[in-house]
Amino acid sequence: MAVDNRGTVVRYTGTGVNDNDVLFTTGDVLQCEEFYLMSTAGAMDVFVSLDGTNFSTAPLSLVDLGATTTDPVLVTAANRVYAFFGRYTKVRVLQNGATGVANAVLNCARSLP
Numbered sequence: 176m177a178v179d180n181r182g183t184v185v186r187y188t189g190t191g192v193n194d195n196d197v198l199f200t201t202g203d204v205l206q207c208e209e210f211y212l213m214s215t216a217g218a219m220d221v222f223v224s225l226d227g228t229n230f231s232t233a234p235l236s237l238v239d240l241g242a243t244t245t246d247p248v249l250v251t252a253a254n255r256v257y258a259f260f261g262r263y264t265k266v267r268v269l270q271n272g273a274t275g276v277a278n279a280v281l282n283c284a285r286s287l288p
Contacts, residue, residue, distance in 0.1 A: 178202070183285045191217070191270035191277045198279045200267045203227065209284035210266065212237070212257045217277025219251045220269045227264040235259055 176199035179186040185207070189199035198219065204210075212221065220234035236247035237257040250271045251257055270277040 176200075185283045185285070187266075187268075187279075187281045187283070189268065189279050191279075192273075192275070194270060194273045196270040196277070198268045198270060198277060199281070201265050201281070201283065203264055204266060204283045205262060205264050206285050207283040208260060208262060208286050210259050211240075211282045211284070212251065212259075212268070213255065213280050214251060214253050215278045215280075216253050217275065217279075218253070218271040219277060219279055220249070220271045221259065222267045222269065223261070223263040224265040224267070225263060230265075230267055 176189045187199045187201050191198045221237060222230040223235055224230045234249045236249060237259050239248045240256045240258055248257060268279050268281060
């Protein structure tokens, strides 16, 4: 996992190979409200924590920013951009399926003061 702090955006990246590999778990992102996720390969699930210890047991519904419908997405597809919104303490991104290498990027947008 790599973390890149760019002022009002924090970027997390990670790689996995097998089903349910943890691509990354963020640090505390409670100051963020907007999250944008993309993979260059593989499919992903997103789980969130409100207390920083316990994570949701089902993947979070995501907004597919390239879709022509408003149907929520539970599992991502490669080279598509997804978004989710809210106040979470941590975010965990897992590989979905043994589809070879999954490369993920998550941008967490911080609120302006």
